[in-house]
Amino acid sequence: MELKAEKITREFIRPGGKTNRFFAVKETDLTLASGKLTVLMGRSGSGKTTLLNMLSGLLMPSTGKITADGRDLYAMPDKELSKFRNVHMGVIPQGQTAIHSLNVTENILLPFGLYGDKPDEARAKELMERLDIAELASARPAELSGGELRRVAIARALVRRPEVIFADEPTGDLDDENTAAVFTFLKECAREGAAVLVVTHENEAVNYADEVLRMNAGTLEQG
Amino acid sequence: MKSLAMKNLRGRPVRSAVLIVLAALLTFTALGGTLTVASLGKGLDSLEARLGADVMVVPKEATMKKKFEDIVLQGATGYFYMDSKRAQAVMEREGVGEVSPQFFLASTGSSCCSIPVQIIGIDPATDFTVSPWIKRTYGGELGLYDIVAGSDLNAFVGDKLSFYGVECRVAAKLEKTGTSYDTTVFTNEDTIKALISSSLEKGMNDFEDVDPENCVSCLMINAADGTSPEELVNDINIHVKKVKAYKSGDMISGIAGSLSGVSRMIKLLIAAVWVLGLVILLLAFTMSVNERKKEFAVLRVMGASRGKLAGLVLKEALLTCLTGSLGGAAVGLLVLIPFNGVIEQTLGLPFLLPNFGSIAGICTAAVVLSVLTGAAAAAVSAWRVSRIDTGLILRGEN
Ligand SMILES: Nc1ncnc2c1ncn2[C@@H]1O[C@H](COP(=O)(O)OP(=O)(O)O)[C@@H](O)[C@H]1O
Ligand SMILES: [Mg+2]
Numbered sequence: 264m265e266l267k268a269e270k271i272t273r274e275f276i277r278p279g280g281k282t283n284r285f286f287a288v289k290e291t292d293l294t295l296a297s298g299k300l301t302v303l304m305g306r307s308g309s310g311k312t313t314l315l316n317m318l319s320g321l322l323m324p325s326t327g328k329i330t331a332d333g334r335d336l337y338a339m340p341d342k343e344l345s346k347f348r349n350v351h352m353g354v355i356p357q358g359q360t361a362i363h364s365l366n367v368t369e370n371i372l373l374p375f376g377l378y379g380d381k382p383d384e385a386r387a388k389e390l391m392e393r394l395d396i397a398e399l400a401s402a403r404p405a406e407l408s409g410g411e412l413r414r415v416a417i418a419r420a421l422v423r424r425p426e427v428i429f430a431d432e433p434t435g436d437l438d439d440e441n442t443a444a445v446f447t448f449l450k451e452c453a454r455e456g457a458a459v460l461v462v463t464h465e466n467e468a469v470n471y472a473d474e475v476l477r478m479n480a481g482t483l484e485q486g
Numbered sequence: 487m488k489s490l491a492m493k494n495l496r497g498r499p500v501r502s503a504v505l506i507v508l509a510a511l512l513t514f515t516a517l518g519g520t521l522t523v524a525s526l527g528k529g530l531d532s533l534e535a536r537l538g539a540d541v542m543v544v545p546k547e548a549t550m551k552k553k554f555e556d557i558v559l560q561g562a563t564g565y566f567y568m569d570s571k572r573a574q575a576v577m578e579r580e581g582v583g584e585v586s587p588q589f590f591l592a593s594t595g596s597s598c599c600s601i602p603v604q605i606i607g608i609d610p611a612t613d614f615t616v617s618p619w620i621k622r623t624y625g626g627e628l629g630l631y632d633i634v635a636g637s638d639l640n641a642f643v644g645d646k647l648s649f650y651g652v653e654c655r656v657a658a659k660l661e662k663t664g665t666s667y668d669t670t671v672f673t674n675e676d677t678i679k680a681l682i683s684s685s686l687e688k689g690m691n692d693f694e695d696v697d698p699e700n701c702v703s704c705l706m707i708n709a710a711d712g713t714s715p716e717e718l719v720n721d722i723n724i725h726v727k728k729v730k731a732y733k734s735g736d737m738i739s740g741i742a743g744s745l746s747g748v749s750r751m752i753k754l755l756i757a758a759v760w761v762l763g764l765v766i767l768l769l770a771f772t773m774s775v776n777e778r779k780k781e782f783a784v785l786r787v788m789g790a791s792r793g794k795l796a797g798l799v800l801k802e803a804l805l806t807c808l809t810g811s812l813g814g815a816a817v818g819l820l821v822l823i824p825f826n827g828v829i830e831q832t833l834g835l836p837f838l839l840p841n842f843g844s845i846a847g848i849c850t851a852a853v854v855l856s857v858l859t860g861a862a863a864a865a866v867s868a869w870r871v872s873r874i875d876t877g878l879i880l881r882g883e884n
C-alpha cells in the first residue's frame with residue numbers, strides 16, 4: 264500500500280500563553296511505500312507523534328489530505344475508516360497500552376475480536392515466540408514489566424499482518440538486545456511488504472532505515 | 487466485543503459487584519414498593535367488599551363499636567349480643583332494604599390454631615355479605631356443624647375441629663381476602679347457636695344470661711332504593727333504642743386514610759432511592775470510564791469505531807444492570823410473596839397480593855425500568871467515550 268500525505272498541517276490551541284494558536288506540524292508532504300522502513304527522528308515536542316497520528320488515521324489534519332492507495336482517509340465515515348485501520352494499519356503507540364482485564368494472548372488477538380473476525384492464533388503464537396514473550400501467554404498485564412508490555416503492544420499491532428505499520432518510540436523501555444531485536448523485526452516486516460514508519464530516539468535505527476527523516480519544530484527534513 | 491465487556495466486568499469485580507447490587511436495589515424497591523402499594527389497594531377493595539353492607543347495627547353499649555371495629559377491621563376476636571326484639575325493631579324501619587343478622591363467638595384456642603379464632607354465624611337465607619365469598623370456593627349448603635375456614639387457618643376440608651366440645655367439620659376453605667376473614671370461621675345460624683349454648687353451659691361465655699335462641703350480634707343492612715345510607719343511619723339511631731348504626735364507609739375511611747399515608751411514604755421512598763441510585767450510577771459509570779480512558783484510546787488505535795466504544799460502555803452497563811435487576815426482582819418476590827402475612831401484620835392494614843399476571847407485569851416493568859435507568863446513566867459516559875481524543879490521551883510523557 265502507498266500512503267501519501269499532501270500538504271498536511273496540524274494546528275493546535277495551546278491553553279494560556281500569548282500566541283495560543285500554533286502549528287505542531289507545518290505543511291508537509293510524505294509518502295510511505297510498501298517494503299520501505301522510514302525512520303523519523305527529532306526532539307521531543309517537535310511534532311513527530313502528531314504527524315504519526317495524522318498518517319495513521321487518528322488525527323484529522325487541519326489542512327491537506329492523506330490517501331491510502333488513492334482513497335482519502337478522512338473522507339471516509341468513522342465506521343469505515345475504523346474498520347480500514349483495523350485491517351490495514353498496525354499502530355504501536357507510545358507508553359503502556361495493554362488492556363488490564365485481558366491476558367497477553369487475548370490482548371494480542373483483540374484486533375480480530377473487535378469486529379468478530381476469526382482470530383489467527385498461529386500468527387499470535389509466532390509473534391509471541393519471535394518477541395520472546397511466549398511463556399507469558401496467559402499472564403495478566405499487571406504481572407509484566409514495561410519491556411514485556413511493549414512487546415505485547417508490538418505483537419498486537421502486527422497480528423493482522425497490516426500493510427502499514429506505525430511505531431511511536433517502540434523501544435523506549437527496552438534494553439539494547441531487545442531494541443536490536445525489535446528493529447530487526449520491523450525491518451523484516453518491511454521486507455515482507457509492509458510500509459513501516461518508526462519514530463525513535465535511537466541512533467542505531469538509522470542502520471535499519473531505508474529513509475531517515477527529521478522533525479524540527481513542525482518541519483519535516485530529510486535526515 | 488461482548489466477551490470484552492464481560493472480561494472488563496470480571497477484571498474489576500468490586501466495582502461490578504457494586505453496580506450489580508445498586509441495580510438490584512433499584513429493582514427491589516420499585517418492585518417491592520409497587521407491589522406493596524398495589525396489595526394495600528387491593529386489600530382495601532377486598533375490605534369494602536367484605537363489609538358488603540351500607541349500614542351495620544350493633545348493640546349500643548359503650549365498648550361495642552370498638553369491639554366491632556376490631557373484629558371486622560383488625561381481625562381481633564370478640565363477641566356481643568343484643569335481644570332479637572331490638573333487631574326486629576331495626577328491621578321494621580322504613581328504608582331498610584336487604585338485611586341479615588350475624589352472630590359472633592370467639593373460640594378459646596382450638597386444634598387448628600394457636601390463637602383464638604373468631605367464629606361468625608350467618609343466616610344463609612338472608613345473608614348477602616359473606617355468602618358471595620363462600621360461593622367462590624364452596625357451592626353447597628352449609629349444614630349443621632359445617633364450618634368454612636378462613637384461608638390463613640391451619641384447617642383443611644374434611645378436618646374435624648372442636649369448639650366448646652362441639653365437633654365441627656370443615657366443609658370449605660375461603661380464598662385469601664387480605665382481611666380479618668382470613669382468620670375467621672363461618673357457620674350457619676343453627677350451628678353457632680349450638681356453639682353459644684355450649685359455651686354458656688361450660689361457663690365460658692362472658693354474657694351469662696344471654697338466650698342463644700333470641701339474640702343477634704349485629705345486623706348488616708343495605709339501604710332500600712330511594713333511601714341514602716346516611717338517612718337510614720340517622721333514622722335508626724333516633725328511633726330504635728339501645729342500638730347503634732354505622733355507615734360502613736365511615737368505618738373504612740380511617741383505614742383508607744392510613745393506607746394512603748403508607749402508600750405515599752412508599753412512593754416517596756421509591757423516588758428517593760431512584761434519584762440516589764441514578765446519581766450513584768452516573769458517578770460510577772463516569773469513574774469507570776475515566777479510569778479506563780487510556781484503554782478506550784487503545785481500542786480506538788486498534789480500529790474500534792466511535793460507535794463500538796460507546797457500545798462497549800453500554801454493553802457493560804446493560805450486563806451489570808440486567809444481572810442486578812433480575813437478582814433484585816427475585817429477592818423482591820422471595821420476600822413479598824412468602825412473607826406477605828408478616829407485612830400485613832406489621833402494617834396493620836388489609837393487604838392482598840395482586841394476581842399472578844399483575845405481579846409478573848410489575849416485575850417485568852421494574853426490571854425494564856432499572857435496566858433503562860442504568861442504560862441512561864451509562865449513555866452519558868458512552869457518549870463521552872465516543873468523543874475521546876485518542877491522540878491527546880496517548881501522547882504520553884513527552
Ligand atoms: N492535542 C493537543 N492539543 C494541544 N497541543 C498538542 C496536542 N498534541 C500535541 N500538542 C503539542 O504539539 C507539539 C508536538 O507534540 P508531539 O507531536 O507529541 O511531539 P513529539 O511526539 O515530537 O514529542 C507539542 O508542543 C505538544 O504540546
Ligand atoms: Mg511523541
